[in-house]
Amino acid sequence: MKIGIAGAGLAGRLCAFLLSKQGHEITVFDPASGPSDPVASGFAAAGMLSHVAELEKGDNNIYNLGVRSLALWKHIVPQLVEPVELHYNGSLMLAHRGDEGAANRLISLLSHKAPADQQPQKISLEQLKIEEPSISGVAHAWALPNEGHIHTRQAMHALYASSANTHWHWQTPVNKLSPQTIFTQEGEHHFDWVFDTRGLGAREVKFPNAHTLSCQNVRGVRGEVLWLQVPTLSLSRPIRLLHPRYCVYLVPRKPDILFIGASEIESEDRSPISVRTTVELLTAAHSVLPEIAEARIIHTETNLRPALIDNFPRIETEQGLSRINGLFRHGWLIAPAIVENALQEMLGEQYSAMS
Ligand SMILES: Cc1cc2nc3c(=O)[nH]c(=O)nc-3n(C[C@H](O)[C@H](O)[C@H](O)COP(=O)(O)OP(=O)(O)OC[C@H]3O[C@@H](n4cnc5c(N)ncnc54)[C@H](O)[C@@H]3O)c2cc1C
DSSP states (O other): EEEEEEOOOOHHHHHHHHHHHOOOOOEOSSSSTTTOTSHHHHHHHHEOTTTTTGGGGGHHHHHHHHHHHHHHHHHHHHHHOOEEEEEEEEEEEEOHHHHHHHHHHHHHHHHHHHHHGGGGGOOOHHHHHHTTTTTSSSSSEETTTTTTOHHHHHHHHHHHHTTTEEETTOOOOEEEEEEEEEEEHHHHHHHHEEEEOGGGGGGGOOSOOTTTTTSSSSSEEEEEEEEEEETOOOSSSSSEEOOOSOOOEEEEEEEEEEEEEEOSSSOOOOOOOOOOHHHHHHHHHHOOGGGGGGEEEEEEEEEEEEOOSSSSSSEEEEETEEEEEEOGHHHHHHHHHHHHHHHHHHHHHTTTTOO
């Protein structure tokens, strides 16, 4: 089949990769200048694959999509033509003395919502010192042993490079689309099937009803992140700090990068990271990893998470057109399973992204 994809973000690249494996001929359109131009929100993400921790705000559907996607990433990454860091060595949740209220509430909630074999596991400070000697100053620690993380920039490029039979039209925004047709400044492009994976770019400006749940009724949620270079750091897995006022996570990336994120602000402002967020994130990070005091801030980034009114993902399918949107704050956690579901609606229930 001839497939047209509007949007070369995470969902669009996964569609291209999985459909190209089936032998389809793919054409992708995106306004970015090239495959590494970090326009898509997927580039800014930490790549936490946190199916259990996301139960704080997510529902069972997010959890199940996350579990399926963890298995799918394990299957997809070895097939890519470029290396992608993918780790399944769990994550840690840490709390300072005095912050027990917020921490205990979250641990109770996760313990209530997660299945018996995925419960947060309390670990002693002695054990923490042995496992993660860089961490200090915390009073409580829990492990989520089955969570993972993925190197998002590597994965974005590797998905692009691994999609065979795919024509990439960069600097080409899609102005409009309909079943089997994509409209760009170059004209009309006809396909057997069209995918709308434009994230925030899918917004229909004159949407008739602000309360309508639709892939085109999408808003952006600002996220700001920092990268530190820390040559001495030895941290084997992501940390989430259970703080009463803000949410901070720290993700190690080889060889010596510490990724610190992320704000979550109801705003579509893409301007650089604010002083307030920088201070909050770095103060929190320094409170658990004191050795970052001499680290260098080598990169900051801001992007917008595409969210629908219920903050949950959504697929809309009609003959000749599939829309995928609303991946919000858990796109890396759930995208492989969401795309698999969309392809099942198009190709039939027998389709599996494991094939
Ligand atoms: C700071 C931050 C941290 C995050 N951390 C995590 C995390 O740790 N774990 C996790 O699971 N998720 C995380 N996320 C969420 C995740 O990155 C997103 O859910 C996911 O990237 C959304 O994918 P998408 O393909 O729907 O949209 P995007 O990745 O935004 O892609 C949309 C694409 O459409 C293109 N486009 C826009 N307009 C048009 C047009 N008119 N025509 C053609 N193309 C168009 C854009 O250029 C872009 O390439 C984070 C997000 C942010 C911002």
